[in-house]
Amino acid sequence: xxxxxxxxxxxxxxxxxxxxxxxxxxxxxREQIHRLAALLAYEATQDLSTTExxxxxxxxxxxxxxxxxxxxxxxxxxxxxxxxxxxxxxxPSAEVWHLGLYRDEETAQPVSYxxxxxxxxxxxxxxxxxPMLATGGSACSALQVLAEWGVPRTKLLSVIAAPExxxxxxxxxxxxxxxxxxxxxxxNDDKFIVPGLGDAGDRIFNxxxxx
Ligand code: PRP
Numbered sequence: 001x002x003x004x005x006x007x008x009x010x011x012x013x014x015x016x017x018x019x020x021x022x023x024x025x026x027x028x029x030r031e032q033i034h035r036l037a038a039l040l041a042y043e044a045t046q047d048l049s050t051t052e053x054x055x056x057x058x059x060x061x062x063x064x065x066x067x068x069x070x071x072x073x074x075x076x077x078x079x080x081x082x083x084x085x086x087x088x089x090x091x092p093s094a095e096v097w098h099l100g101l102y103r104d105e106e107t108a109q110p111v112s113y114x115x116x117x118x119x120x121x122x123x124x125x126x127x128x129x130x131p132m133l134a135t136g137g138s139a140c141s142a143l144q145v146l147a148e149w150g151v152p153r154t155k156l157l158s159v160i161a162a163p164e165x166x167x168x169x170x171x172x173x174x175x176x177x178x179x180x181x182x183x184x185x186x187x188n189d190d191k192f193i194v195p196g197l198g199d200a201g202d203r204i205f206n207x208x209x210x211x
Contacts, residue, residue: 035086037087038090040180044179073088073126079131122150130158135165
């Protein structure tokens with residue numbers, strides 16, 4: 001079974017408190033998503049492989065380490081977009097492949113509306129990013145697309161997760177580690193994460209009034 005890692009760090013706890021607060025503005029919410037995505041990415045990338053290279057400093061030539069694997073960031077639209085920039089900042093050479101999925105409000109099932117992965121060789125490692133893992137339907141749909149593309153290694157990064165979603169991903173994708181800032185209590189009858197933070201996509205893009 002894949003690992004589900006709740007990254008315990010005081011900075012994560014601190015920024016999560018502001019993120020959850022219903023009084024936090026969309027601008028403040030976006031800032032917190034950036035901070036938490038960066039902290040999650042730092043944890044998720046600690047086992048990346050590196051290759052030795054020669055670097056000429058102003059004084060001499062020395063051995064250094066550099067990333068050589070192809071890394072893909074896979075944001076699940078819309079909310080996953082909020083996590084792209086801070087991670088791309090850490091991994092400027094990463095490729096970003098968008099997957100458009102929304103959750104049908106009646107059935108809570110994921111509906112795919114955008115996927116344009118290349119036919120060329122898949123990336124070596126794909127980081128699937130989405131602030132919320134609720135039932136796990138959207139994450140599993142994204143991981144299935146990546147499996148069909150032939151990606152050998154995947155990790156799922158979510159800010160908050162419900163135990164139900166973690167269990168679903170673990171059962172369908174046992175080799176995919178899941179990194180989260182918080183494993184919340186449960187899903188409510190509408191399949192929303194409790195205590196949660198509301199709808200991340202709406203809070204990032206200031207579209208809550210469309211609910
Ligand atoms: C939310 C969230 C995840 C999904 C989680 O997206 O960002 O993608 O729901 O739910 P699941 O685990 O039950 O599939 P939403 O459908 O609201 O779309 P949005 O990002 O466009 O707001």
